[in-house]
Amino acid sequence: MTEVALDRSLASPDGGPTSEVGALAKKRGRPLEIVIRIALFASAAVSVVTTLAIIGTLAKEAFAFFEKVPVIDFLTGTEWTPNFHPAKFGVLPLVCGTLWIVFGASLIAIPVGLSSAIYLSEYAKPRTRSILKPVLEILAGIPTIVYGFFALTFVSPILKTIFPSTQIYNAASAAIVVGIMILPMVASLCDDALRSVPSSLRQGAYALGATSLEASTRVVVPGALSGIIASIVLALSRAVGETMAVSLAAGMTPNMTLNPLESIQTMTSYIVEQSKGDVAHDGPGYSAIFAIAALLFLITLVSNVVSHRILKRFREVYE
Amino acid sequence: MVKLNVQLSKAGSAAPDAASSTQGAPAAGTLPDGDPRILEARNVTISYSGNPAVRGVSLEFPERKVTAIIGPSGCGKSTLLRSFNRMNDFVEGVGIDGQLLYRGIDIHDPRVDPMELRLKIGMVFQKPNPFPKSIYRNVAWGPKINRYDGNIKQLVEESLRKAALWDEVKDRLDDSALGLSGGQQQRLCIARALAMSPEVILMDEPCSALDPVSTSRIEDLIFELKKTFTIVIVTHNMQQAARVSDTTAFLELGKLIEVGETDQMFTKPREKRTEDYVSGRFG
Amino acid sequence: MNLLAVDGHDKIRYRRLKARIFQSTCCGLVWMCVALLAVLLFHVASEGFAYLNLDFLTNNTSYKPEKAGIHAALLGTLWLVVTTAVISIPTGVAAAIYLEEFAKKNRINTFIEVNVANLAGVPSIVFGMLGLAIFSRLFGLKNWVIAGALTMSLLILPVIITAAREAIRAVPNSIRLAAYAIGASKWQTVAAHVLPAALPGIVTGVILSMSRAIGETAPLITIGVPVFILHAPGGLNESFTALPMQIYSWAAMPQKEFHGLAAAGIIVLLTVLLLMNATAVFIRQRAQRKLKW
Numbered sequence: 001m002t003e004v005a006l007d008r009s010l011a012s013p014d015g016g017p018t019s020e021v022g023a024l025a026k027k028r029g030r031p032l033e034i035v036i037r038i039a040l041f042a043s044a045a046v047s048v049v050t051t052l053a054i055i056g057t058l059a060k061e062a063f064a065f066f067e068k069v070p071v072i073d074f075l076t077g078t079e080w081t082p083n084f085h086p087a088k089f090g091v092l093p094l095v096c097g098t099l100w101i102v103f104g105a106s107l108i109a110i111p112v113g114l115s116s117a118i119y120l121s122e123y124a125k126p127r128t129r130s131i132l133k134p135v136l137e138i139l140a141g142i143p144t145i146v147y148g149f150f151a152l153t154f155v156s157p158i159l160k161t162i163f164p165s166t167q168i169y170n171a172a173s174a175a176i177v178v179g180i181m182i183l184p185m186v187a188s189l190c191d192d193a194l195r196s197v198p199s200s201l202r203q204g205a206y207a208l209g210a211t212s213l214e215a216s217t218r219v220v221v222p223g224a225l226s227g228i229i230a231s232i233v234l235a236l237s238r239a240v241g242e243t244m245a246v247s248l249a250a251g252m253t254p255n256m257t258l259n260p261l262e263s264i265q266t267m268t269s270y271i272v273e274q275s276k277g278d279v280a281h282d283g284p285g286y287s288a289i290f291a292i293a294a295l296l297f298l299i300t301l302v303s304n305v306v307s308h309r310i311l312k313r314f315r316e317v318y319e
Numbered sequence: 320m321v322k323l324n325v326q327l328s329k330a331g332s333a334a335p336d337a338a339s340s341t342q343g344a345p346a347a348g349t350l351p352d353g354d355p356r357i358l359e360a361r362n363v364t365i366s367y368s369g370n371p372a373v374r375g376v377s378l379e380f381p382e383r384k385v386t387a388i389i390g391p392s393g394c395g396k397s398t399l400l401r402s403f404n405r406m407n408d409f410v411e412g413v414g415i416d417g418q419l420l421y422r423g424i425d426i427h428d429p430r431v432d433p434m435e436l437r438l439k440i441g442m443v444f445q446k447p448n449p450f451p452k453s454i455y456r457n458v459a460w461g462p463k464i465n466r467y468d469g470n471i472k473q474l475v476e477e478s479l480r481k482a483a484l485w486d487e488v489k490d491r492l493d494d495s496a497l498g499l500s501g502g503q504q505q506r507l508c509i510a511r512a513l514a515m516s517p518e519v520i521l522m523d524e525p526c527s528a529l530d531p532v533s534t535s536r537i538e539d540l541i542f543e544l545k546k547t548f549t550i551v552i553v554t555h556n557m558q559q560a561a562r563v564s565d566t567t568a569f570l571e572l573g574k575l576i577e578v579g580e581t582d583q584m585f586t587k588p589r590e591k592r593t594e595d596y597v598s599g600r601f602g
Numbered sequence: 603m604n605l606l607a608v609d610g611h612d613k614i615r616y617r618r619l620k621a622r623i624f625q626s627t628c629c630g631l632v633w634m635c636v637a638l639l640a641v642l643l644f645h646v647a648s649e650g651f652a653y654l655n656l657d658f659l660t661n662n663t664s665y666k667p668e669k670a671g672i673h674a675a676l677l678g679t680l681w682l683v684v685t686t687a688v689i690s691i692p693t694g695v696a697a698a699i700y701l702e703e704f705a706k707k708n709r710i711n712t713f714i715e716v717n718v719a720n721l722a723g724v725p726s727i728v729f730g731m732l733g734l735a736i737f738s739r740l741f742g743l744k745n746w747v748i749a750g751a752l753t754m755s756l757l758i759l760p761v762i763i764t765a766a767r768e769a770i771r772a773v774p775n776s777i778r779l780a781a782y783a784i785g786a787s788k789w790q791t792v793a794a795h796v797l798p799a800a801l802p803g804i805v806t807g808v809i810l811s812m813s814r815a816i817g818e819t820a821p822l823i824t825i826g827v828p829v830f831i832l833h834a835p836g837g838l839n840e841s842f843t844a845l846p847m848q849i850y851s852w853a854a855m856p857q858k859e860f861h862g863l864a865a866a867g868i869i870v871l872l873t874v875l876l877l878m879n880a881t882a883v884f885i886r887q888r889a890q891r892k893l894k895w
Contacts, residue, residue: 032789033789044711046697050759054728111631119628119631138639141817145846149849184635214617241727248854275823448776450777
């Protein structure tokens with residue numbers, strides 16, 4: 001624990017340090033202390049082992065898949081027909097489906113989440129905050145399966161009355177509920193970012209005669225911009241990995257469509273489809289789920305690492 | 320966690336006398352005669368991530384006396400005090416040069432167990448910091464973890480009595496310590512330290528968070544305690560130093576300006592800066 | 603003031619108007635979130651209320667909607683959550699203690715910290731894939747309770763660690779110093795003072811993470827948890843189903859009746875989660891009132 005560089009030989013004998021430490025010596029062995037320390041470290045190491053295990057298994061199974069299907073075909077192919085003959089494994093339709101969800105969700109979550117955050121940090125009185133914050137927490141705590149049900153039985157029928165061409169399963173309804181789902185995350189992370197901007201900056205703006213709009217959009221939001229961007233990236237990576245709402249409401253049709261009212265399939269919902277057990281658990285159709293999971297992991301990991309970096313630097317600026 | 324560089328080569332050969340040749344050393348070291356030195360600092364420099372807070376201080380602390388360390392805020396007096404029972408181990412980025420000795424033992428010797436050291440050298444902090452537990456358990460916890468084999472109840476009572484708190488709390492030993500007044504909490508913290516029967520008690524501005532009445536009670540207590548214990552007290556209250564201490568050391572900007580008997584320090588200090596400070600001309 | 607205001611009076615009025623509109627918009631949007639929550643809850647309640655009765659809680663699932671219930675699923679969820687708690691709480695709290703109290707600032711520990719933060723962002727379905735590959739297949743734990751619990755434990759570990767670390771960090775340092783100053787070791791200090799003081803915060807975090815485990819579906823699907831199961835599990839090495847799985851399978855059915863069942867299942871699920879949330883909030887507030895340093 002402590003690094004001590006000693007040169008004992010120079011210690012003077014009279015009144016100086018004796019070479020004995022006498023009463024202060026480490027007489028009590030502390031085996032328990034050491035055992036506990038090791039156990040605690042091992043617990044902390046579990047998370048690292050988890051990450052390594054994820055990388056290891058996904059890589060291993062994905063490589064097995066890529067022996068049958070070339071990586072290039074996987075990443076650039078525009079047809080995903082694992083159960084037909086000939087089976088084609090072009091992941092782009094699934095990526096496209098995921099992008100629809102992310103895009104639609106961001107259309108809802110970014111404006112609404114950011115304005116909510118601005119309201120919470122700049123306008124809301126403490127009492128209002130104390131009501132709104134728990135509501136956002138509850139929204140964030142609702143299981144995704146519930147959002148899926150909501151999309152399927154509430155949002156889709158409404159879409160259908162507005163746009164009669166809407167299919168039962170469609171990208172739009174799933175994207176809308178995923179947007180609602182990540183909204184609390186955007187709101188509360190952006191709220192944190194906005195609140196970490198020192199109030200002296202706000203007061204400076206008000207002292208120059210700025211209105212609340214000018215103070216927040218020209219001083220506070222720019223001041224918190226990197227934090228806001230990182231928050232949004234984090235939330236969108238949640239949308240990428242979102243599974244249940246999408247499997248329930250968006251359908252199971254790999255489809256590179258430009259029409260959000262059609263049924264699509266995302267990367268995650270393909271994994272669900274394969275895992276549900278309706279399909280044989282061997283063959284490339286099944287091992288493809290590891291390749292897709294690897295892709296998912298890569299996308300979310302990169303966006304997480306990047307946004308955590310940004311957030312860390314952002315926090316350092318105002319500390 | 321903490322990197323300590325103890326270089327004996329410099330300090331080892333230095334005279335144990337307080338009047339070392341180091342810059343900023345005390346003008347003279349007229350310590351009371353015949354007192355064995357229980358604590359000693361030899362040319363100690365303590366820095367926080369490279370910035371020295373204590374610079375080349377050499378000081379001795381006689382047994383069963385009260386030594387006050389005074390000086391303006393930020394002069395390094397607390398830093399110096401906390402290094403005597405290695406509480407600075409818990410501060411990130413602290414570097415210590417020179418030697419700190421307890422009964423001639425270098426406390427940074429790798430064979431020294433800081434926990435054993437802290438049993439000998441207790442500490443009372445600036446703000447009362449009782450554990451959020453009952454009054455009884457506050458005092459009893461230390462002896463318990465150190466496997467005290469005597470009668471703990473008796474020890475708790477004794478310690479509380481010595482800390483002049485017993486009469487006020489004897490009927491509510493099981494109440495939370497957080498319910499006590501600030502002054503009572505501080506005396507509880509003193510009792511907690513006494514229960515370990517240390518030889519030295521370090522007090523880091525023990526009255527700075529207290530009202531005048533509580534302060535005077537603690538000062539009375541210090542008077543009692545010095546019969547049995549060696550006390551080192553850091554204070555920026557000059558009257559307090561003058562009232563309770565036998566020896567006073569004056570630190571400024573991390574350097575020891577002067578050390579001497581308290582009476583002398585407050586009546587005819589050798590150094591102009593000491594005079595300025597004790598007469599309230601600055602600081 | 604007035605003199606200043608006269609100059610460009612209209613401009614200022616226009617700017618004020620814009621600011622007012624902006625504020626109202628933000629306010630409107632945030633209250634829209636509240637309304638959304640209300641709509642969602644109302645929709646689920648209106649769909650499922652008719653199916654919610656005692657039989658629903660005591661019957662097992664069935665192909666006939668009028669006979670179907672969540673008995674096995676509810677008990678399955680209970681098994682899953684308790685097992686998950688037993689595995690994840692000690693590990694998570696221990697990891698938090700290590701990172702907050704014992705870890706020196708070095709590369710390994712910084713790596714662990716970053717790693718925990720990143721794991722929290724990994725999609726739950728990826729954890730499901732891990733569970734499938736390691737627990738179900740490699741360890742041969744199939745789709746048993748123990749496989750589900752191990753997978754869930756890994757999933758919620760980052761949540762527990764983060765919450766416990768925050769709670770531990772909130773314990774004032776003066777308490778640690780007080781303990782060290784009377785010769786306590788690190789573990790003695792942590793066990794006797796830091797952990798008890800951090801307990802309310804830790805419990806709150808643990809409850810929230812458990813509610814996450816209760817609501818998660820995706821990892822269960824990947825490890826092959828069945829939906830049609832007619833009995834509750836009797837041990838860790840038995841197949842089980844869980845409430846969200848049951849809801850999923852009903853919601854995925856085309857018939858309207860099953861949607862009603864799904865909604866009724868959601869009502870039960872949300873009630874459990876809300877109760878847990880309320881408990882967490884209660885504990886947090888009580889602790890805040892009780893402990894003032």
